[in-house]
Amino acid sequence: MSTSRTTPWTTFGGDLHLDLTERRAAGAGLRAALEDALREAVQEGRLAPGTRLPSSRALGEDLGIARNTVVEAYGQLTAEGWLSSRQGSGTTVARRAVPSPAVRPTRPQTRRPAARYDLTSGRPDLSLFPRTAWLAAARRALATAPHEALDYSSPLGRLELRQALTHYLARVRGVRTDPDHLLVCTGVTQGLGLLCAALRERGARALAVEEYGLPPQHAIVRAAGLTTVPVPLDADGARVDRLDARAGAVLLTPAHQYPTGAALSAERRAEAVRWAREQDRYVIEDDYDGEFRYDRQPLGAMQALDPERVVYAGTSAKSLAPGLRLAWLALPDALVEPVARLKALADTMSPVLDQLTLAELITSGTHDRHVRRCRLHYRRRRDQLVAALAEHAPHVRVTGIAAGLHAVLQLPPGSTPEPELLARARQAGLSLNGLSWHRAPALPPADTPPALVIGYATPPEHTFPAAVRALCELLREA
Amino acid sequence: MSTSRTTPWTTFGGDLHLDLTERRAAGAGLRAALEDALREAVQEGRLAPGTRLPSSRALGEDLGIARNTVVEAYGQLTAEGWLSSRQGSGTTVARRAVPSPAVRPTRPQTRRPAARYDLTSGRPDLSLFPRTAWLAAARRALATAPHEALDYSSPLGRLELRQALTHYLARVRGVRTDPDHLLVCTGVTQGLGLLCAALRERGARALAVEEYGLPPQHAIVRAAGLTTVPVPLDADGARVDRLDARAGAVLLTPAHQYPTGAALSAERRAEAVRWAREQDRYVIEDDYDGEFRYDRQPLGAMQALDPERVVYAGTSAKSLAPGLRLAWLALPDALVEPVARLKALADTMSPVLDQLTLAELITSGTHDRHVRRCRLHYRRRRDQLVAALAEHAPHVRVTGIAAGLHAVLQLPPGSTPEPELLARARQAGLSLNGLSWHRAPALPPADTPPALVIGYATPPEHTFPAAVRALCELLREA
Numbered sequence: 001m002s003t004s005r006t007t008p009w010t011t012f013g014g015d016l017h018l019d020l021t022e023r024r025a026a027g028a029g030l031r032a033a034l035e036d037a038l039r040e041a042v043q044e045g046r047l048a049p050g051t052r053l054p055s056s057r058a059l060g061e062d063l064g065i066a067r068n069t070v071v072e073a074y075g076q077l078t079a080e081g082w083l084s085s086r087q088g089s090g091t092t093v094a095r096r097a098v099p100s101p102a103v104r105p106t107r108p109q110t111r112r113p114a115a116r117y118d119l120t121s122g123r124p125d126l127s128l129f130p131r132t133a134w135l136a137a138a139r140r141a142l143a144t145a146p147h148e149a150l151d152y153s154s155p156l157g158r159l160e161l162r163q164a165l166t167h168y169l170a171r172v173r174g175v176r177t178d179p180d181h182l183l184v185c186t187g188v189t190q191g192l193g194l195l196c197a198a199l200r201e202r203g204a205r206a207l208a209v210e211e212y213g214l215p216p217q218h219a220i221v222r223a224a225g226l227t228t229v230p231v232p233l234d235a236d237g238a239r240v241d242r243l244d245a246r247a248g249a250v251l252l253t254p255a256h257q258y259p260t261g262a263a264l265s266a267e268r269r270a271e272a273v274r275w276a277r278e279q280d281r282y283v284i285e286d287d288y289d290g291e292f293r294y295d296r297q298p299l300g301a302m303q304a305l306d307p308e309r310v311v312y313a314g315t316s317a318k319s320l321a322p323g324l325r326l327a328w329l330a331l332p333d334a335l336v337e338p339v340a341r342l343k344a345l346a347d348t349m350s351p352v353l354d355q356l357t358l359a360e361l362i363t364s365g366t367h368d369r370h371v372r373r374c375r376l377h378y379r380r381r382r383d384q385l386v387a388a389l390a391e392h393a394p395h396v397r398v399t400g401i402a403a404g405l406h407a408v409l410q411l412p413p414g415s416t417p418e419p420e421l422l423a424r425a426r427q428a429g430l431s432l433n434g435l436s437w438h439r440a441p442a443l444p445p446a447d448t449p450p451a452l453v454i455g456y457a458t459p460p461e462h463t464f465p466a467a468v469r470a471l472c473e474l475l476r477e478a
Numbered sequence: 479m480s481t482s483r484t485t486p487w488t489t490f491g492g493d494l495h496l497d498l499t500e501r502r503a504a505g506a507g508l509r510a511a512l513e514d515a516l517r518e519a520v521q522e523g524r525l526a527p528g529t530r531l532p533s534s535r536a537l538g539e540d541l542g543i544a545r546n547t548v549v550e551a552y553g554q555l556t557a558e559g560w561l562s563s564r565q566g567s568g569t570t571v572a573r574r575a576v577p578s579p580a581v582r583p584t585r586p587q588t589r590r591p592a593a594r595y596d597l598t599s600g601r602p603d604l605s606l607f608p609r610t611a612w613l614a615a616a617r618r619a620l621a622t623a624p625h626e627a628l629d630y631s632s633p634l635g636r637l638e639l640r641q642a643l644t645h646y647l648a649r650v651r652g653v654r655t656d657p658d659h660l661l662v663c664t665g666v667t668q669g670l671g672l673l674c675a676a677l678r679e680r681g682a683r684a685l686a687v688e689e690y691g692l693p694p695q696h697a698i699v700r701a702a703g704l705t706t707v708p709v710p711l712d713a714d715g716a717r718v719d720r721l722d723a724r725a726g727a728v729l730l731t732p733a734h735q736y737p738t739g740a741a742l743s744a745e746r747r748a749e750a751v752r753w754a755r756e757q758d759r760y761v762i763e764d765d766y767d768g769e770f771r772y773d774r775q776p777l778g779a780m781q782a783l784d785p786e787r788v789v790y791a792g793t794s795a796k797s798l799a800p801g802l803r804l805a806w807l808a809l810p811d812a813l814v815e816p817v818a819r820l821k822a823l824a825d826t827m828s829p830v831l832d833q834l835t836l837a838e839l840i841t842s843g844t845h846d847r848h849v850r851r852c853r854l855h856y857r858r859r860r861d862q863l864v865a866a867l868a869e870h871a872p873h874v875r876v877t878g879i880a881a882g883l884h885a886v887l888q889l890p891p892g893s894t895p896e897p898e899l900l901a902r903a904r905q906a907g908l909s910l911n912g913l914s915w916h917r918a919p920a921l922p923p924a925d926t927p928p929a930l931v932i933g934y935a936t937p938p939e940h941t942f943p944a945a946v947r948a949l950c951e952l953l954r955e956a
Contacts, residue, residue: 017652017778021744046648126625135620139613147604147938150799170524174495186664186825193824223823300495321628323830345701346671347664348694351829352801460625 016047016054020063030065034073042082042093049095053083056091116429117467121259121406121455122214128377129321130370134357137366141356149352155344156336157184157328158352160359165328168362169314173290174300176307177330183339184350187325188286188315192217192251194346195284195311195329196224198338204248210238212260212438217251217286222441230440233257237264240272249282249311250275254302255290259438259453261400261408269302276309282332283310289318291371293403294379308332316358318405318457319371326354378405381456385468392472405457408435409475411450416478418450424478428470450478494525494532498541508543512551520560520571527573531561534569594907595945599737599884599933600692606855607799608848612835615844619834627830633822634814635662635806636830638837643806646840647792651768652778654785655808661817662828664803666764666793670695670729672824673762673789673807674702676816682726688716690738690916695729695764700919708918711735715742718750727760727789728753732780733768737916737931739878739886747780754787760810761788767796769849771881772857786810794836796883796935797849804832856883859934863946870950883935886913887953889928894956896928902956906948928956 018041023033041047053059056074060067074091077083084094141160149158156162162179169175185191196207207226209218211233221228229244237257243250250272254264264272276283285303293299303312312330320326331339343349361367382401389396389409397410416424418434425432435451459467496519501511519525531537534552538545552569555561562572619638627636634640640657647653663669674685685704687696689711699706707722715735721728728750732742742750754761763781771777781790790808798804809817821827839845860879867874867887875888894902896912903910913929937945 017650019652019778041649044648044654046645046652046654048645048649051649123629126628129625129628131620135613135617138616142609142613147607150604150607150801151601152800167524167526170522171519171526171529172495174497174524176522176524186829189823190825220823300497321830322630322826323628325825325827325829345667345698346824347668347803348800349803351664351803351832352799353832354829 016041016059018063031069031073031076034063034065034069035076038073038077039080039082042077047093049093051093052089053091053093115426115431117431117463117470118458119430119432119454119456119467119471120458121433121453123322123455123458124318124320124374124405125377125457125459125461126321127460128370128374130366133361133366133370134320137360137364138353138357140364141360142353145356149356152348153352155340155349156180156182157350158355158359161355162328164359164362165314168367169301169312169330173287173312173314174304175312175314175330176304177312181307181331181333181336183329183331183336183343184355185327185329185343186347186350187317187322188288188313188327189216189220190325190343190346191313191327191329192284192286193220193224194339194342195249195335196221196226197342198335199248199282200225201338202248206244206246206248208244208247208250209440210252210257211440211443212258212435213251213253213440214258215437218441221251228441230443233260233262235262237262237268238272240264240268240275243272243275245279247281249284251284251286252302253286253288255287255293255299256400256403258286258288258404259400259406259408259435261402261404261406263299263402264302269305273302273305273309277306281309282335285310285312287312287314289404290314291319292375292378292405294375294382295402303330308334311335319367319374320358324354324358326350326358378457381464382407384464385454385456385471388468388472389475393475393478396475396478406453406455409452409454411452411475411478413449415450418452421450421452421474421478425474428474430467430470430474432471494519494537496541509547509551509554512541512543512547513554516551516555517558517560520555525571527571529571530567531569531571593904593909595909595941595948596936597908597910597932597934597945597949598936599911599931601800601933601936602796602798602852602883603855603935603937603939604799605938606848606852608844611839611844611848612798615838615842616831616835618842619838620831623834627834630826631830633818633827634658634660635828636833636837639833640806642837642840643792646845647779647790647806647808651765651790651792652782653790653792653808654782655790659785659809659811659814661807661809661814661821662833663805663807663821664825664828665795665800666766666791666805667694667698668803668821668824669791669805669807670762670764671698671702672817672820673727673813674699674704675820676813677726677760678703679816680726684722684724684726686722686725686728687918688730688735689918689921690736690913691729691731691918692736693915696919699729706919708921711738711740713740715740715746716750718742718746718753721750721753723757725759727762729762729764730780731764731766733765733771733777734878734881736764736766736882737878737884737886737913739880739882739884741777741880742780747783751780751783751787755784759787760813763788763790765790765792767882768792769797770853770856770883772853772860773880781808786812789813797845797852798836802832802836804828804836856935859942860885862942863932863934863949866946866950867953871953871956874953874956884931884933887930887932889930889953889956891927893928896930899928899930899952899956903952906952908945908948908952910949 018037020033023036056067056070060070078085083091085091162182165182166178206229207221208231209228211230218228229247232239238252272283301312303310315327316324386398389398395412398407400408422434433453496515498511501514534545534548538548556563561569563569640660643660644656684707685699686709687706689708696706707725710717716730750761779790781788793805794802864876867876873890876885878886900912911931913931
């Protein structure tokens with residue numbers, strides 16, 4: 001095709017794909033072919049009701065046919081009721097019942113059953129997301145970003161964010177890293193998957209996980225071809241003196257064990273790092289709620305003990321929103337190449353706009369103010385929960401509340417068994433998980449009284465008091 | 479820890495992690511421990527120059543120590559030159575040479591060598607990215623999105639975008655799908671990886687790929703555990719009559735073969751679909767530049783021939799920007815479950831904010847206008863390139879220019895061999911690829927004259943004429 005013959009496909013009011021070739025080949029006249037193609041597009045729902053069609057001039061030019069042929073075809077389809085033509089507003093697709101574009105039966109949506117009160121853990125109060133501040137930061141970031149910021153770039157992520165995170169993580173969590181050892185990933189989900197794949201490349205076949213943890217993480221580990229080997233827990237966190245020799249690394253939640261809430265003691269931290277050094281293994285530190293600590297002794301990241309043996313994993317899922325899918329790994333030097341290579345194969349790099357925006361949010365100080373506001377909010381909720389339980393269900397022991405967005409409620413021996421308790425909760429419109437749901441795979445059920453994991457951040461503010469009341473009601477008779 | 483003893487860690491002007499416990503345990507006094515911790519934070523770069531410290535009152539409250547102790551510590555460090563104290567602006571970290579937080583030598587950045595003119599193919603003109611319209615759409619989207627839009631949701635992606643894409647792809651590309659069969663992924667890179675993993679689960683061990691293609695895609699296929707088996711090309715596109723029996727699917731670029739530019743003929747399309755049906759295989763249609771067709775006969779997606787046998791893969795990388803990492807798959811019913819499950823394991827779901835924004839951009843009509851503008855821009859560039867070559871290098875045959883953002887320049891037999899030509903190009907400041915770079919793995923070198931693949935979209939507008947001149951110069955003597 002020579003260039004001189006091209007006609008502006010670009011004169012369209014909106015793009016429209018109409019194929020007349022086949023119909024013409026089958027012997028149809030131009031007008032009939034056009035009518036037929038348009039009718040089919042409306043019938044199939046490819047042209048949605050209300051859609052404005054290109055002008056007859058534009059469509060004629062585009063298809064290389066006489067304008068009048070288009071006018072006639074539009075007229076015919078208007079007469080048939082497919083199109084609607086009104087003075088001044090051009091020709092549009094008629095707003096009548098047309099089949100939806102669904103060519104197959106609609107699938108059932110996979111979403112959570114709508115409980116009245118969501119007390120499952122793991123998510124923040126989404127009404128706190130700083131929409132205005134985020135948009136303002138996005139505007140500032142896009143105003144100054146060079147064009148190449150919108151291009152493919154390093155699999156590690158945008159340098160702007162890695163620089164901002166280097167300082168932020170050092171300041172807030174004591175992490176020792178630099179932009180060359182930070183990798184931005186699409187949630188800790190992806191970060192953990194990449195790490196497991198990298199560990200498997202270097203020969204690992206198992207990952208040690210805490211006795212209680214996050215079942216979706218266990219699934220990720222197994223999908224990466226590693227088995228999970230459990231580490232027992234006690235009041236000082238994971239029993240790292242009992243680390244399995246088969247494990248290529250251990251996944252820990254040192255600041256606030258998930259979900260039991262213990263903080264890993266200084267001795268245990270040192271011991272885990274010693275194990276990693278001596279056995280040429282790694283520690284993966286999942287700092288999932290590191291910003292939310294309510295007491296006077298904030299626990300820094302254990303990564304600082306040995307940045308070459310501890311991978312630090314952080315996320316914006318709690319401080320901003322899970323939907324951002326914006327998380328990061330501070331990597332030992334030896335893992336940068338394999339993890340970055342696997343990231344490039346997985347999705348080239350993480351999306352850039354949110355990265356630029358978060359970098360701006362952090363460096364402008366807005367992020368700090370936002371986290372502070374959230375911390376006050378969650379502490380107040382925690383205090384409300386604790387006070388209500390002390391008053392209405394004093395037999396329940398509340399633990400793990402020095403940090404984070406959830407609490408563990410331990411019931412006394414002889415209480416209603418967990419499955420029955422959960423069934424009653426469902427009936428009362430409460431969505432929550434038992435502690436046993438969090439138990440690592442391949443472990444026998446624990447011989448302990450029932451316990452619930454309560455996420456107190458998620459319910460909207462106006463339903464929180466009612467949610468707490470419903471919970472107390474449930475526990476009073478448990 | 480009882481709640482009543484918690485002190486506002488939240489009164490900070492900015493978050494700061496200071497661990498006094500260890501220093502106190504080692505026998506240091508409170509003030510000395512604080513001074514030491516602050517000094518170390520500045521030395522290590524955890525507190526960057528210019529950072530404003532919390533007020534003495536706030537820090538004292540936070541650490542549970544007397545305000546005066548903080549005042550004294552600040553005074554000492556100011557005297558030592560680490561901090562700077564000025565009336566009215568509080569205490570800040572001194573702007574003096576302090577070691578960077580880098581604890582390890584800086585890695586060399588892996589970026590493209592800075593050629594003067596980038597004529598490699600595969601990327602749009604990033605200066606066209608509609609920053610203002612994008613931000614306006616983001617604002618509108620965030621103004622109406624419910625809080626749950628920021629939460630975890632379906633691995634398929636946000637319903638808003640899948641609904642918008644259903645109509646958009648039907649209208650513009652003739653794709654027959656619905657929101658339940660669309661999956662939003664982080665670039666076609668991820669989509670292809672997920673598809674390969676799903677195919678492998680159902681027993682496939684090989685994927686058929688076109689004789690020339692995109693080497694990074696070949697790497698993704700192999701990383702997913704599939705071998706690539708090549709399909710020969712001719713002027714009508716892939717020779718699908720020669721599909722290898724081992725292939726579980728074939729990856730095609732029907733609208734505009736990448737990079738040679740041929741359109742897959744109607745007969746070949748029908749034949750590929752027949753093969754997929756009869757052999758229980760799939761066709762993956764990579765519609766990487768489907769919006770950019772400059773002639774009168776736009777080619778619809780071949781997915782419409784059989785939505786249960788053809789996976790349609792589309793992307794915003796050319797129409798908006800690669801950095802968005804926003805792409806989609808229209809899946810056959812049988813592949814929805816496995817691909818969605820693998821997506822959930824990979825990264826739960828794609829980030830939501832860009833999805834909401836793109837949905838708004840499409841439904842508001844802004845996206846159509848933007849694409850139209852880009853199409854005019856690229857057509858003009860293509861015409862400039864073709865005209866310049868016709869004048870200054872008439873011996874070069876220009877092909878594949880009916881669509882897309884690149885052209886193939888075929889040199890006559892006996893021309894300078896490709897490696898030498900590329901070396902000369904580098905010397906002239908031109909970054910470009912030879913056709914042979916695109917050859918599928920495990921194929922012997924083609925016995926054809928040298929050819930170059932020229933991406934004409936990437937150079938900034940003001941350098942484009944010079945880039946074309948440099949290219950003509952190179953080819954004149956080739």
